[in-house]
Amino acid sequence: MESQTSADADSQATTARMLIVEDDPEMSMGLEDFFELKGYDVERAEDGDEGLQQITSLPPYDVVLLDVMLPEKNGFDILREARQGGVDSPVIMLSVKGKEEDKLQGFELGADDYVTKPFSAEELEARVKAVLERSGPSEKVEEMERFSFGDVEVDFEEQVAHKNDEEIQFTALEFDILRYFIHRRGRTVSRKQLLRDVWGISGDITTRTIDRHVASLRKKIEPDPTAPTYIETVYGIGYKFVGDDGG
Numbered sequence: 001m002e003s004q005t006s007a008d009a010d011s012q013a014t015t016a017r018m019l020i021v022e023d024d025p026e027m028s029m030g031l032e033d034f035f036e037l038k039g040y041d042v043e044r045a046e047d048g049d050e051g052l053q054q055i056t057s058l059p060p061y062d063v064v065l066l067d068v069m070l071p072e073k074n075g076f077d078i079l080r081e082a083r084q085g086g087v088d089s090p091v092i093m094l095s096v097k098g099k100e101e102d103k104l105q106g107f108e109l110g111a112d113d114y115v116t117k118p119f120s121a122e123e124l125e126a127r128v129k130a131v132l133e134r135s136g137p138s139e140k141v142e143e144m145e146r147f148s149f150g151d152v153e154v155d156f157e158e159q160v161a162h163k164n165d166e167e168i169q170f171t172a173l174e175f176d177i178l179r180y181f182i183h184r185r186g187r188t189v190s191r192k193q194l195l196r197d198v199w200g201i202s203g204d205i206t207t208r209t210i211d212r213h214v215a216s217l218r219k220k221i222e223p224d225p226t227a228p229t230y231i232e233t234v235y236g237i238g239y240k241f242v243g244d245d246g247g
Contacts, residue, residue: 016062016132020044021051021078022094023070031065034121035128048073055082061089063128066111068095068102076109083110083237086192088184090131092124110188110237134186147182149230149243152221154182163221173198174217181231181241190238214239 018040022028025046032042043061045051048070055064055078068075075093082091090112095102098116106114112131115124147154152168154161159175161168170178176198181189191210218225230243 015039015041017059018042018128019051019054019061019064019089021046021048021055021064021070021075022067023047024067031121031124035125038125047071048075048078051075052078052081055089056085056087060087063132064089064091065124065128066091066093068093068097068106076105079106079109079111080236083188083190084192086190086196088187088189088193090134092127092131094119094124108234110234112187150221150223152243154178161221168220170217170220173213174220177213177217178221181239182243185241185243188234188237188240193238 018035020028020031020035020042022031022044023046028044028046032044035042043054045054049072051066051070052073055061055066066075066078070078075095079091079093082089091110092113092115093106093111094115094117095106096117103114112134113127115127145155145157147156152161152163156179161170161175161178177194180194180198194210214231215225218228218231222228222230230241232240232242234240
């Protein structure tokens with residue numbers, strides 16, 4: 001009875017929708033079998049075009065394993081287009097290309113992890129679990145009463161923020177944008193995501209309007225708005241909030 005309970009707990013802990021975009025049939029099917037045995041709901045795509053179509057479909061996947069070298073469209077292009085399209089599913093890139101510049105390119109495009117081939121299935125599983133824990137349920141931030149970074153403290157209950165004990169005069173929209181960034185700290189947020197989730201529209205506001213609001217927000221929270229410490233620009237995609245909770 002005890003072992004059954006443990007197995008049930010493991011199954012509940014690991015159940016997640018996974019997409020594997022990999023053109024090597026042996027590796028793709030091997031990973032599918034491995035993760036299905038671990039309780040994941042796995043789907044596969046074998047080329048870049050199919051991978052992009054599936055990664056941008058709804059409902060979103062809980063985690064995506066994305067090979068870099070693919071026919072039709074490579075993994076970097078898929079990730080770029082997916083992030084620009086508002087996809088925020090965690091993505092782990094798989095590649096034989098282990099040079100630092102390749103890894104940096106993946107992270108700059110919004111990858112959550114980068115695993116160099118060859119790798120063990122157990123190592124990959126550990127990285128998947130870590131990514132899922134980091135991405136976590138979005139309600140975690142909503143349950144927080146306060147979040148602080150640098151000289152700024154944000155009170156979510158009262159919807160106010162202070163810098164060096166002085167209240168920051170945010171507009172309601174600026175506070176919503178900051179909340180959204182903190183909500184997804186450490187992850188790239190595309191302009192389309194901001195339009196969809198903060199403005200609540202599909203794309204009628206120009207990206208210049210978004211950039212103006214972010215620039216205004218930076219002036220109020222950054223030590224030097226011309227060289228942002230907390231809200232980084234991710235070229236061609238959007239922004240990333242990198243402040244850690246100091247309280």
